[in-house]
Amino acid sequence: MQDTQDFPDHRKIKIAKVGIKDVSHPIFFSDIDENETVTFPSTASFSFFVELSATKKGTHMSRFPLILYEFAPYFNLIKLEEMARNINQKLESRISFIETKFTYFYEKLAPVSKTKGLADIKIHIKIKTNSQNNLTETQLIIQIPVKSLCPCSKAISEYGAHSQRSHITITLWNPKISIKECIRIAENSASSAIYPVLKRVDEKFVTEKAYNTPRFVEDLVREAAIQIKEKSNSSRFTVSAENFESIHNHNAWALVSSDDLM
Amino acid sequence: MQDTQDFPDHRKIKIAKVGIKDVSHPIFFSDIDENETVTFPSTASFSFFVELSATKKGTHMSRFPLILYEFAPYFNLIKLEEMARNINQKLESRISFIETKFTYFYEKLAPVSKTKGLADIKIHIKIKTNSQNNLTETQLIIQIPVKSLCPCSKAISEYGAHSQRSHITITLWNPKISIKECIRIAENSASSAIYPVLKRVDEKFVTEKAYNTPRFVEDLVREAAIQIKEKSNSSRFTVSAENFESIHNHNAWALVSSDDLM
Amino acid sequence: MQDTQDFPDHRKIKIAKVGIKDVSHPIFFSDIDENETVTFPSTASFSFFVELSATKKGTHMSRFPLILYEFAPYFNLIKLEEMARNINQKLESRISFIETKFTYFYEKLAPVSKTKGLADIKIHIKIKTNSQNNLTETQLIIQIPVKSLCPCSKAISEYGAHSQRSHITITLWNPKISIKECIRIAENSASSAIYPVLKRVDEKFVTEKAYNTPRFVEDLVREAAIQIKEKSNSSRFTVSAENFESIHNHNAWALVSSDDLM
């Protein structure tokens, strides 16, 4: 049977990335310092790409889901990087790319009553591996929901201050700190952490803590940047924050890059 | 050329709705009491369906975009209902359905400084017309963003109270009140209205107003229900509210139905 | 500490549904005839509501995530219905509602080479339980991706026929047939099933099978309706189909209801 993909291509145009997008798969993802047996399962969306040389007509798309099927369901960053190298082998490519997005769950206690619940954050990972120089670039992107309370609103008002849910997004290149450390950093940078379950004693605590810790969207990213720099040393990172403003129908957003901190 | 759709169908199964979904089109939509020349343009997504009798193999899909092209871009509820009747004629159907979703814009002044900006709400309309008994059922669904501040958080805390953006959604069957009246009702039911532009004097006003007007998600829908019932008399309606809680990563939600108010 | 929610409410308006939306949680969902130990994990989004009597100011939102935490992660329809009854107990409500959405995974072999991969479909479940008359209404909504090939395009063209990905959505009230049976019905109604992995022998099979089995969007729902009626006897159901038309930037859609088959 004819293998059209293996035909030579006469247009002589290299394809930087070609592959498949949005493959759903169950996974168990464990943090840097975490044993895979204790993690909660999740549903990941995967994308796989390879570089295609200028002389080949097409890549072999069916090999990607087979490789995923072989490597799944237990993953951490090291195992994803192994899978990226395996793609280069099986597809005879120079460069391979993996992207995956999933919800990461962890147990979290209410601040006063210590009531237990399951918290969730969003993880996005991008891996690029070069089989010739054996270099791998890994981006770990973590989106953590927190609470922000506006310093301006507090300063100018006789009582109260508007607050809202915010997302702090930390992007680490070749990360040296754990997901749980990033969650702690984001929550320390915010007006307050948020929780899956709050009894009344906890709600009082969160309300007063936020009122005592007003933060602009600019403060969220600056506070987080200081802490990430301290922990991750010379690694590259960005941190952004988005406030779902409770006084507008649009959001406030800010970003600090480690490039500006050198 | 063979017209496969016009073949008889031997399975004898009536199709309740068949047509096309998610057709984008520019529109100018005017409120009940509004002149079409003063409305802001918007981008609508349209869906069109007809009932198909048990004996016909297929409907003529290409007629729907032609009818839309003919009727667009100036619309109000009456014109949409006309278009629904026109579909029954052109597709020789007993029942036709139109759905459309779009953003509705209007000018809104900041509460103290009176600074002008453009506010936006979401509109969703569903029309069903029966050509035999000439009855039309029209649903107007209006989603208005507002601010809510938690009465429990205020009552138990020494200072502050958590607040968040909320959506109030009013659904009217064969509506007798205007979109702008629904916006007023939603804003009167909330802890505060929200605005496209706020100067500092306005932000102080909104913060203090919200602190003085705490509302649970249950209060939002009850307050709105009382006002809608008053204005719309015996018409059927529902009102729901969703709070994007600033202390959780999930939302609070409530719904009142006019069926329970009789 | 003051319990604002427990205050009496003087507006005398019953709230039909109040609770929390979009709580993420890991689950293992097993089919009617399936042992929970063999199912793949998934990430579910849950919503929980109760009816609130006209005399109560608010419901106790924090009890919902506690109940979920207690019942998770192993679920099937019966266990979800138990959780709905438990909500009525713990929140002292007459009616409770659960909604959940998740991806359901199952192993699927390529049609000729028998290469194994993981297929995914979307599940949406809605449960309503009345604690007074002990009646429960359960809706199981299953969205199955398939392939459709246009009979008109085939009939009028000298070669080829346009095809596209389609979604068949089966909604069952108090379902008596399994998820896997619904998948078989949807695939038998389509021009062809679709697969996670296809070798070239499989792609040839799927292409020719689809060309030999042209189906309008109207055919998809009629074929499926006949089979569901046969299997589920007198139960209520609807079946809809959406074609992501490869010749348009909009979709074709159709729905058959069991109400029209009596």
Place this chain on the structure above:
Amino acid sequence: MQDTQDFPDHRKIKIAKVGIKDVSHPIFFSDIDENETVTFPSTASFSFFVELSATKKGTHMSRFPLILYEFAPYFNLIKLEEMARNINQKLESRISFIETKFTYFYEKLAPVSKTKGLADIKIHIKIKTNSQNNLTETQLIIQIPVKSLCPCSKAISEYGAHSQRSHITITLWNPKISIKECIRIAENSASSAIYPVLKRVDEKFVTEKAYNTPRFVEDLVREAAIQIKEKSNSSRFTVSAENFESIHNHNAWALVSSDDLM
């Protein structure tokens, strides 16, 4: 009244981007060679950011919607770049950023019957302006829906070939070619253009044209890259394509970058 944003900041961390996201506004966007009076209206989502120096506590968020209100609704690339420079003035910033996303409409005739309808594509624009060196970088991102038919499926099957809707996305840095030229290029690279309205003679034409013009996702981007390079000379660009595969529940995707064509 205290201006908290104007306070000095002692953390000494520059903020690369800070501003507001997802502001909805009606616009009339005209192509390079187009008169603004003939364009169709649309609904745009805008984001505005500025760089914030390490010594300032906060930016003045309320100025962004005021600037938009002043410049809207008539836009083209030149006017958007003017608005970016105006932001630098009004917010006293060194660098400003504008992003906007909207649907662009244009009239399109069916290929044989010449039936008229309204076609829609997605536009995404990113502008970055530096007030010190007066340099502006503008990215124009255009997503055009087309039809692809698989060469492998055609080659190995006795009849038929699977086809699907595809998106071709062209990204131009400081674009020299028009939106309409990009649409022509994308459609010339595909198995066939797609249309808002097709009569049967048109459907026959599209079906046969696609069968005669099979294209892998790799072919879509290579064919488009050759044409864009020719027209846009030495400008930087990328072109990607996504096939919503009608034989899988995942998509195929490829990208060519002008960096690889030098």
